[in-house]
Amino acid sequence: MFLDKRAAARTAAVPLQRLTYLLSFVAPGVLVYACFVLAPILLSFGYSLTDASLFATRTRFVGPDNYLRLLADPSFLTSLKVTTILTLIIVIVPNVAGVGVAVLLDRAGWLYRALRSVFFVPVVLSSVVVSVVWMAMLQDEGLINRLLGIRVGWLSDPDLALYSIGFIISWQMLGFCSVVYLAALQGVPQSLHEAAAIDGAGSWTRFRKVTWPLLAPALTTNTVMLLITGFKAYDHIQVLTAGGPGLGTTATVAFNVIQVGFTANRTGESSAMAILMLVIVATVSAVALRLLNRREVDL
Amino acid sequence: MNKAIVLATAALTLAACAPAGSQQPVANGKKEISFLVFETPNLTPEYWDAAIKRVTDKHPDIAVKKLVAPSAGERNAYAKQLLASGQLPDVMQAIAPSGLAESGNLYAWSKEELKNYAHPRSNPLGGKIYQLPYNSQPTPLVYYNKKLFAEAGVDAPPKTYAELLDVSARLKAKGINPFVVGGGGKDAFAAGYIWIALVGADVYARQPDFLVKRRAGQVRFGDPAFVKATQKFADLVGKGYVDKAGLSRDYPSTEKAFLDGKGAMYPMGSWFAAAADAGADAGKPPFEIGVFAWPTDDGQVVVPSYTGGGPIVNARSRNLEAARTFALEFNQDAANNDVLVQSDAAIIAINGYRPPPMGPVYNATLEVFKAGKAVNAFTVETGDDSLLPGVGDKVFALAQEIIAGKTDGAAAAKALDAEWVKAGGR
Numbered sequence: 001m002f003l004d005k006r007a008a009a010r011t012a013a014v015p016l017q018r019l020t021y022l023l024s025f026v027a028p029g030v031l032v033y034a035c036f037v038l039a040p041i042l043l044s045f046g047y048s049l050t051d052a053s054l055f056a057t058r059t060r061f062v063g064p065d066n067y068l069r070l071l072a073d074p075s076f077l078t079s080l081k082v083t084t085i086l087t088l089i090i091v092i093v094p095n096v097a098g099v100g101v102a103v104l105l106d107r108a109g110w111l112y113r114a115l116r117s118v119f120f121v122p123v124v125l126s127s128v129v130v131s132v133v134w135m136a137m138l139q140d141e142g143l144i145n146r147l148l149g150i151r152v153g154w155l156s157d158p159d160l161a162l163y164s165i166g167f168i169i170s171w172q173m174l175g176f177c178s179v180v181y182l183a184a185l186q187g188v189p190q191s192l193h194e195a196a197a198i199d200g201a202g203s204w205t206r207f208r209k210v211t212w213p214l215l216a217p218a219l220t221t222n223t224v225m226l227l228i229t230g231f232k233a234y235d236h237i238q239v240l241t242a243g244g245p246g247l248g249t250t251a252t253v254a255f256n257v258i259q260v261g262f263t264a265n266r267t268g269e270s271s272a273m274a275i276l277m278l279v280i281v282a283t284v285s286a287v288a289l290r291l292l293n294r295r296e297v298d299l
Numbered sequence: 300m301n302k303a304i305v306l307a308t309a310a311l312t313l314a315a316c317a318p319a320g321s322q323q324p325v326a327n328g329k330k331e332i333s334f335l336v337f338e339t340p341n342l343t344p345e346y347w348d349a350a351i352k353r354v355t356d357k358h359p360d361i362a363v364k365k366l367v368a369p370s371a372g373e374r375n376a377y378a379k380q381l382l383a384s385g386q387l388p389d390v391m392q393a394i395a396p397s398g399l400a401e402s403g404n405l406y407a408w409s410k411e412e413l414k415n416y417a418h419p420r421s422n423p424l425g426g427k428i429y430q431l432p433y434n435s436q437p438t439p440l441v442y443y444n445k446k447l448f449a450e451a452g453v454d455a456p457p458k459t460y461a462e463l464l465d466v467s468a469r470l471k472a473k474g475i476n477p478f479v480v481g482g483g484g485k486d487a488f489a490a491g492y493i494w495i496a497l498v499g500a501d502v503y504a505r506q507p508d509f510l511v512k513r514r515a516g517q518v519r520f521g522d523p524a525f526v527k528a529t530q531k532f533a534d535l536v537g538k539g540y541v542d543k544a545g546l547s548r549d550y551p552s553t554e555k556a557f558l559d560g561k562g563a564m565y566p567m568g569s570w571f572a573a574a575a576d577a578g579a580d581a582g583k584p585p586f587e588i589g590v591f592a593w594p595t596d597d598g599q600v601v602v603p604s605y606t607g608g609g610p611i612v613n614a615r616s617r618n619l620e621a622a623r624t625f626a627l628e629f630n631q632d633a634a635n636n637d638v639l640v641q642s643d644a645a646i647i648a649i650n651g652y653r654p655p656p657m658g659p660v661y662n663a664t665l666e667v668f669k670a671g672k673a674v675n676a677f678t679v680e681t682g683d684d685s686l687l688p689g690v691g692d693k694v695f696a697l698a699q700e701i702i703a704g705k706t707d708g709a710a711a712a713k714a715l716d717a718e719w720v721k722a723g724g725r
Contacts, residue, residue, distance in 0.1 A: 054379050055402035135484055140544035156546030158703050242485045245546045246700035262376045264689025264722055
């Protein structure tokens with residue numbers, strides 16, 4: 001009986017020891033994630049339920065007031081609209097152009113290898129650098145207008161600035177999309193093209209019926225990445241327009257979070273914006289991922 | 300063994316999470332302080348480095364870690380970000396003390412420490428002075444291209460608003476753009492100078508405490524005087540006197556546009572005189588630059604201006620004594636101020652200070668400043684009479700809308716009142 005108890009204790013101790021040992025490997029990642037992702041989200045949610053200000057000596061619990069006020073605030077609703085338009089541009093343009101560029105670059109030879117690098121260069125550039133360069137070119141008296149012989153306020157016209165920013169971010173993301181599509185294209189078996197050709201399919205039909213379906217995983221990756229890029233757009237806007245010209249014409253939600261938090265000092269309200277944005281991004285990304293994954297399975 | 304791994308992991312993670320402020324403040328036996336600055340075409344990295352060195356040469360026990368704000372226009376928001384992350388610098392140059400001071404983050408200068416200043420009671424917050432009031436800046440004056448004026452047959456700067464309209468019409472008739480403005484990119488503030496000038500001339504000249512009353516809810520931006528001033532701005536745009544291209548130019552490009560002769564008048568702060576004189580020394584621009592105060596309806600000379608701009612000190616600095624010493628020395632060092640006068644056309648407000656010999660644009664600026672009636676410069680105030688947090692940015696955004704021709708005086712004033720309420724005002 002005594003021996004049985006000792007044996008049972010030993011068998012219980014081993015998994016505990018092993019668990020501790022395994023936890024020591026998991027702990028760094030979990031702790032870093034908890035410190036830098038979970039804790040800030042939880043803190044932000046906590047702040048969003050208060051009237052916290054950067055300089056307030058006292059903070060009151062206000063419940064859902066910040067959220068209710070935001071949903072009736074025209075400038076927040078405008079920033080949601082701006083974010084949606086910008087995200088649509090950023091999801092559609094690099095995806096469409098990326099497929100085209102990838103098809104053009106899907107050839108052997110040093111020139112095409114070199115061109116792949118050229119298209120990828122903007123991706124590795126800092127968005128601030130990209131913005132400064134484009135800002136110089138898009139000034140009313142800048143290179144683009146001079147080359148085209150026109151006088152268009154690419155960044156100075158409140159009706160046009162958002163689309164200019166969308167184009168610039170799309171240009172920067174084009175290389176990323178192209179590389180992902182190119183990798184997918186190179187995984188398409190040549191035998192399928194040959195079989196389709198024997199069946200009488202022309203090049204467009206082969207692309208539509210063979211290539212495009214097999215690019216589905218790449219489309220999923222690109223779309224989700226571009227959705228996130230669009231929703232969190234901040235740095236290009238800060239450099240190119242600072243949310244203007246005018247009241248909020250290019251101010252995304254991410255931009256407003258910083259402005260309201262660090263210029264207007266309304267930390268509680270800006271935290272509520274950030275949480276709403278988190279919910280929107282998570283929902284849209286999850287839905288997009290689910291739809292695109294289902295499409296992959298169906299295909 | 301396992302315990303050791305767990306402990307080491309925890310220690311490493313905690314070390315990674317430790318704030319920067321917990322670092323040892325003494326470096327090589329010196330008291331280390333951080334100093335937040337900002338760079339402009341006038342205030343270059345070389346200027347800051349040399350100015351800091353002059354002070355540390357005198358106080359070898361102080362080591363200075365220079366921090367640079369992302370841009371001049373973003374320096375206040377950047378200071379708040381540093382505060383939020385527990386890294387408020389020990390000394391900060393030209394950061395608005397409003398908000399920081401009331402929450403107990405700033406050191407209030409004593410009467411003794413302020414005894415050398417010409418205007419020691421500038422921009423009080425709750426009766427205390429947090430920012431060393433060492434520099435007066437007329438904001439804006441109107442700098443003009445004498446050659447383009449001559450081409451339009453204008454031989455003297457306008458003295459009344461009616462004359463300004465006449466000069467603008469004559470310039471435009473000759474195909475010359477009357478006003479160069481900025482406001483592009485991150486430098487939205489550069490869109491606001493015509494509006495600041497008009498508010499100074501038409502509102503503050505009659506109601507110097509307008510913003511104090513606005514804080515008390517006794518006046519509104521929608522009141523007739525403010526709307527009239529704003530509508531004048533919109534009318535200048537409507538007549539085609541303001542170059543809309545400015546909305547695509549950042550601040551340095553705006554300055555360059557005027558120096559390149561892309562317009563006849565440039566409403567800008569007095570610091571522009573430094574660039575104008577420096578350009579003249581280098582043989583560029585190929586024209587003379589004059590200066591006048593924005594004209595009022597009746598010809599009274601009114602100069603919107605601001606005296607302050609000096610360092611503020613973090614009251615919770617680990618090396619408070621060193622921070623205070625550095626700030627005062629940096630601010631009162633004659634050689635530093637000479638360089639500041641030469642590089643940024645500063646009008647030093649320290650008793651007994653004599654500026655070095657300067658160029659004609661600086662001297663003309665000083666003359667206009669001394670001859671005019673000083674009023675606050677709208678949006679630039681930093682004391683109890685300042686705009687509520689965040690409203691300044693809305694003023695500049697609305698100035699952009701006016702320049703773009705998207706709004707008029709009444710609508711802009713109404714929008715400003717709405718932003719005021721949103722910012723917590725009455």
